[in-house]
Amino acid sequence: MEFFYTRSIPAHPRIVRLYGSIVQRQSSGPSVLLVSERKCRDLHAAVRAKLPFSTRMRISCDIVDGIRYLHSLGLVHRDIKTKNVLLDGADRAALSDLGFCTAGALMSGSVVGTPVHMAPELLAGDYHASVDVYAFGILFWYVCAGDIKLPSAFETFQNKEQLWSKVKRGLRPERLPQFSDECWEIMESCWASEPSQRALLGDVQNKLERILEQALKDEKSPGYLAPDEPDLNDD
Template identity: 40%
Template sequence: MTHLDRTPPGYRLLRLLGQGKTSQVHLALGDRGQEVALKLPHPATLGEQEAAERFGNEVRLTLKFRHPHIVRGYAGTAFGPQAYLALRYYPGGPLSETLLLAPQALGWEARLRVLADLASALTYLHALGAVHQDVKPQNVYLDPAGRAALGDLGSSYFVAQGGPVSGSPFYMAPEIYHGEASSSASDVYSLGILSYELLSGLRPFLGQSYEELMVAHLTRFPQPLSQVAPELPRAAARLIERAFAKRASDRPGADELRRALLLALGETPGDEQVEEEPAAPSAPAAPTGRHAAPGRAAQAPAPASVPTEPPTPEPSGDAATPRPDRWRLFRRRK
């Protein structure tokens, strides 16, 4: 069975946007001509319990959460042969592509704005008792106005329900390397690493293997932000550096980061105000639980189900694609 055979009613596939180990994402048109990113699991994913659970978890949580800086989900089916997820389409692709192919496209204030938006998204999730578990540039999307949204919620879960350890080695907190449970503090650590990378153009911790990265995160300290990003106000720089403290209890909260980043932008931060986005474009409504697994509540959020073995570091990418040295994945510091 091909992806074309499993296109949900009311959508027309236009072109492939990208694919991973468990799914493909297509640009598609809805029944009223609106563009959406349509995520379809690979046929093999449907037959593997862990992969199918992860996709179903992403569908449920994406449709549940509503925040301006979390990628909007329009419709989806969590389980079964017609599983899919229709999402807001971001023509520019993920933030990682911008950093690799056009690192100068984001000015200084734009970078601070992206980080403030992500801190806002995490503040919302943490207030609900949820964790994202995989904050990294590949899961961040920018709209044409430069506002950021956090997506790819397959690893997310509600802390009260529990979930398996997950993450990406370049952005994982020390306690995650130890196999401890994820928390709001581990999300903040990941955002701190992303912040350092976005503001300085350098990853704070590097390695050519999973083991080297683990040692770096557990034992080393990067060059101070005040030296690699001197434009950043000292108060914000110190707070971001606290975000990747080795001990979870030493890190600030996501809302504290949000406030500091807004101050760095010259704005007066108020309490987090979560406003609904405008109504989603009309899309064929497919109830989330239509093909739900036996015994599973159709709309109930469930913990993510992902492999528990240590994740593999990201590959260095297609050698044919030009990548500036400062963004190369495993480049060592001189």
């Protein structure tokens, strides 16, 4: 499925390019090795490396741009998460792993994705493109947190069924002290329980671009302190 969709869609800078595939015959059956564009690392590793705030905002803009492109083609990624975002040497992002990607007309009936990032309606197998908006909201929480640690709100669950039950009732990641009102608003607007109430990605991208623009200006100011950096002079 990943080979089909990645090869069939027109090239875009926010989608990892796939050049071909190698089929290997094994005793357990054939396996397929995909040959894709080389990137430096994934966002999961980059977040752990403590990227500057402005860099994380630019990456977020890139991710939304990639999702919007897929949606413009009538496709839904269905597994947006930090490990499925690859970065080049300049820390520009591209979406990868289109193995769960499918056409909008074919979506209902299958439950796929990564539990923490899954929208409530995914559990019922009846959903549309807004599941990617929900997943971006969760991903953006990690990006703004500057850490890949599981949200405290989700730590107590021993299995995905318990997690899903609470998510369906409205449980979401907690707000951390370093989150600005603007970033928290984006998260909440993306992970709304009702799909029809979720943010439009065009609006999200505009807000992210404004946050990025301000962050770049702030970083040039003397004594600048990033939103997630402690003030050592604060008593």
